[in-house]
Amino acid sequence: MGNALFNEYEDVFSRKELFENCKLNRAERTELMDIFFACCQWTRVYYSWRPNLPDEGDNHLVELAVAGGAEFIVTRDLRHLKNMELLFPQLRIAAPETFLKEI
Numbered sequence: 001m002g003n004a005l006f007n008e009y010e011d012v013f014s015r016k017e018l019f020e021n022c023k024l025n026r027a028e029r030t031e032l033m034d035i036f037f038a039c040c041q042w043t044r045v046y047y048s049w050r051p052n053l054p055d056e057g058d059n060h061l062v063e064l065a066v067a068g069g070a071e072f073i074v075t076r077d078l079r080h081l082k083n084m085e086l087l088f089p090q091l092r093i094a095a096p097e098t099f100l101k102e103i
Contacts, residue, residue, distance in 0.1 A: 001037065001040035001041065001042050001043065001064075002042070002043055002044070002045055002060065002063075002064040002067075004060035004064070005060065005061065005064060006037075009033070009037075013029070013033060041068070043064055043067050043068040044067065045060070045063045045064055045067045046067065047063070047066075047067070048063060049062060049063055049066065049086050051085055052084055052085050052086045053080060053081065053083065053084055053085075054080065054083055055080050058077070058080050058081060061073055061075075061081070062081070062084065062086075062088070062091070065088075065091055066088055066091065069090075070091060071090060071091065071092060072091070072092050072093070072094050072099055073091065073092075073093050073094070074094055074095070074096055074099045075093065075094075075095070075096075076095060076096070078093060078094075078095060081093045
């Protein structure tokens with residue numbers, strides 16, 4: 001976990017319209033997010049890899065993954081992340097379903 005990703009989660013989490021049909025109430029969602037954040041390892045990014053992705057707002061994900069030694073970025077935003085200018089052979093971009101099948 002890094003600053004930019006944490007802020008992104010907080011932003012999405014605050015959008016009430018996304019949770020209108022959620023079976024969990026706000027307190028339960030908050031508790032779930034707290035548990036998730038408690039399991040995360042805080043990673044500092046010391047180097048910016050630029051230029052890299054067409055959407056500047058997504059670059060922090062690659063930088064965080066490289067800094068943390070991740071093997072995967074698991075996302076539904078495959079379109080943006082598959083078009084990296086810089087290649088990191090140890091890092092794979094996968095949809096959640098693909099990731100679960102591979103592990």
